Amino acid sequence: MIDKQYLLNSKQMASFVARGFLRFDELVPQAVNDAVMAEIDAGSIKAAAAGTPLSQCYPEPSAIGQMLRMPEVQGIIQSLVGPDPLFDHHAVHVRQANEGQAQGMHGDSIIDTRMHFDIQLMYFPHDVPLEMGGTLIVPGSQYRRINEMDIARYQNFLGQIPMVCKAGSLLALHHGIWHCGRQNKTDRKRYMYKIRLNPRVRQLRLWNTDDLPANTNKPIFTRETNAVEDIQTIMGKGEPWFEDAGGRLEIVNRIKMWRFLTGDTNFDVHYWLTRLENMPENLQLAA
């Protein structure tokens, strides 16, 4: 097991549950980034068979393996999908120079109704300025039930995030998040390495839960309540693209995921689920 200091904390996990991603800027040292670019140029990054434990992938010498074995990266992986997850697949995605079209908006793989989730790590081994595009993600889209390119009609959303970053940055994504490769308007190719990992353990309190507070209901819809940045506030913040009513259902999706991850079946935000779960059978009080 990785040292606890490298695991995510509860607020980071809450942000992942709410928004479907975590971002780690300039996490990987430049020497590793350079070595990975050399591997990409040489075409020497080889995939293991699907379902291979990650610890058996990318044997030394491997710059990609070196990146994945960094304790900071291991901490992210273990917090989300547990120790030694299964290698699903990887890809080195390339956006050609001066291309005329972006990739269509999509969710990866096929429609997936599990509460359990895979993660995808996206690693950017070189600088990605805005004109180079960057992978575009739609925060908070991970619970929408769609099938892959069904959403290619959607071109832009309020609050969408183009991954503009320095070399060595990482995105950790819930498998369901909507995303696309933006158009590359530079005269250089853009590279991004992606790996999908499947959990082998029940995803229950895998992160550093030392800061996990006992759940207590709070006054709802008050400015004072929302001013405190705690788990409930992080979960209750909508995305700019959410529809007025559908956005409330997204918070319910998050509540259900947090209950799944913590085992706390009473957790709630703004009383959304507790209200619906209240079906009293008490006859005496009414007598």
Added chain:
Amino acid sequence: MAKVRQKVLVLYLGNSALDSHVKGWSLYDGTGRDHHTTGDSDTPPYQTGLDALRAGWRVIQFPQLNPPYPNLEYTTSFQMYEFIFEQLEEVHD
């Protein structure tokens, strides 16, 4: 000789009202003058659907309001409030 080509604007609004706020948008230009693609803008072309009408777009499709399927009342999926607009423009050979 002038020909007419269609431009299509798709607005994803905050609720079923045409004057609610734009949350997402797509543009397709049949004249060939402009080319739009995924992730090409962070700023919506209009603040509301009504603003698009005022700018000369003709709305050609309203989203239907259907009750949720049983047992899917809390399931989220596609954007529900998809309004489609058009403009017709002349192009010259």
